[in-house]
Amino acid sequence: MTQTAxxxxxxxxxxxxxxxxxxxxxxxxxxMGTQSVFEMANIVxxxxxxxxxxxxxxxxxxxxxxxxxxxxxxxxxxxxxxxxMICGVVNPLSIDHSPAQTDFIGHVARxxxxxxxxxxxxxxxxxxxxxxxxxxxxxxxxxxQLRKRYPGAQVEEDRIFIVDGSIWTSAGxxxxxxxxxxxxxxxxGPEVASSVAHVLVMHYRRSxxxxxxxxxxxxxxxxxxxxxxxxxxxRNLSQPLTVDELAQTVHLSPRQFSRIFQLETGRSPRKAxxxxxxxxxxxxxxxxxxxLEIVARETGFRDRKHLREVFVRGYxxxxxxxxxxxxxxxxxxVEGARADMPRESGSRDT
Numbered sequence: 364m365t366q367t368a369x370x371x372x373x374x375x376x377x378x379x380x381x382x383x384x385x386x387x388x389x390x391x392x393x394x395m396g397t398q399s400v401f402e403m404a405n406i407v408x409x410x411x412x413x414x415x416x417x418x419x420x421x422x423x424x425x426x427x428x429x430x431x432x433x434x435x436x437x438x439x440x441x442x443x444x445x446x447x448m449i450c451g452v453v454n455p456l457s458i459d460h461s462p463a464q465t466d467f468i469g470h471v472a473r474x475x476x477x478x479x480x481x482x483x484x485x486x487x488x489x490x491x492x493x494x495x496x497x498x499x500x501x502x503x504x505x506x507x508q509l510r511k512r513y514p515g516a517q518v519e520e521d522r523i524f525i526v527d528g529s530i531w532t533s534a535g536x537x538x539x540x541x542x543x544x545x546x547x548x549x550x551x552g553p554e555v556a557s558s559v560a561h562v563l564v565m566h567y568r569r570s571x572x573x574x575x576x577x578x579x580x581x582x583x584x585x586x587x588x589x590x591x592x593x594x595x596x597x598r599n600l601s602q603p604l605t606v607d608e609l610a611q612t613v614h615l616s617p618r619q620f621s622r623i624f625q626l627e628t629g630r631s632p633r634k635a636x637x638x639x640x641x642x643x644x645x646x647x648x649x650x651x652x653x654x655l656e657i658v659a660r661e662t663g664f665r666d667r668k669h670l671r672e673v674f675v676r677g678y679x680x681x682x683x684x685x686x687x688x689x690x691x692x693x694x695x696x697v698e699g700a701r702a703d704m705p706r707e708s709g710s711r712d713t
């Protein structure tokens with residue numbers, strides 16, 4: 364295979380995808396956890412579908428954010444790499460990416476099938492000029508800085524991960540697990556990705572459209588009265604929940620309640636309740652197998668159609684897509700994964 368060959372040109376058989384992890388000094392140690400996704404994909408697929416190699420500019424030992432050292436190969440020695448995972452650091456504002464690093468990332472972007480900025484790794488992609496005109500995300504704490512530094516990028520901080528052409532970016536590093544699973548799904552199919560999620564004890568592979576925050580936490584009520592109203596609403600989402608009713612529960616007039624609620628949360632009671640309904644609907648779909656009619660009724664939407672409209676507007680996917688991603692695994696996939704999992708010392712068949 365020549366250096367310009369692409370995996371998309373190869374016949375549809377399981378082939379080895381080479382994943383290169385680029386580790387800058389002080390890289391966020393949790394990025395290494397995403398390598399387990401590709402490890403388990405090999406086990407589930409019963410083939411070495413992925414080869415994972417750690418690289419740095421000069422090779423040798425690289426210190427992580429935790430202080431542990433990782434042995435890397437020199438980036439200049441990297442042959443054909445299908446996917447580059449550019450790892451972030453804890454505080455991207457405290458470092459300047461070297462010209463050598465920026466040149467390297469820009470160079471590999473021309474030959475690799477895809478590049479991923481894991482968490483704050485998006486800043487390294489931005490310095491290499493790869494974010495202009497792209498939809499991207501990063502950890503919510505640095506989204507505004509990313510937007511200011513690279514005004515040509517369309518930063519969407521309220522997304523788990525985003526795929527825009529060959530550029531993949533993720534939010535905080537647990538979201539990088541979802542991004543990695545999405546790569547496995549793209550390469551090997553949804554059944555393998557679902558089995559990998561099961562082996563890793565992940566509830567499901569999030570599609571990327573989900574919010575980085577819990578709605579109740581994001582509302583951030585400052586007074587006991589507004590918090591009490593939110594608690595009441597959360598316990599009664601299947602009910603109409605008018606402003607008059609919420610105000611009455613905390614002994615305020617509707618006018619006073621609406622004014623204080625807006626001041627404390629930054630949104631109207633009606634909009635806040637809609638978002639709480641939406642979050643609970645998502646949770647019900649993730650947790651179980653209720654029909655969408657039941658989900659809509661229990662979370663206060665008029666009907667299944669109304670739920671779908673609000674769901675698409677809020678998360679960018681339909682409830683049916685989320686349900687399909689959460690669907691239980693087929694028995695043979697799970698058994699295949701178990702059969703190839705290494706056994707603990709002293710274990711025996713029963």
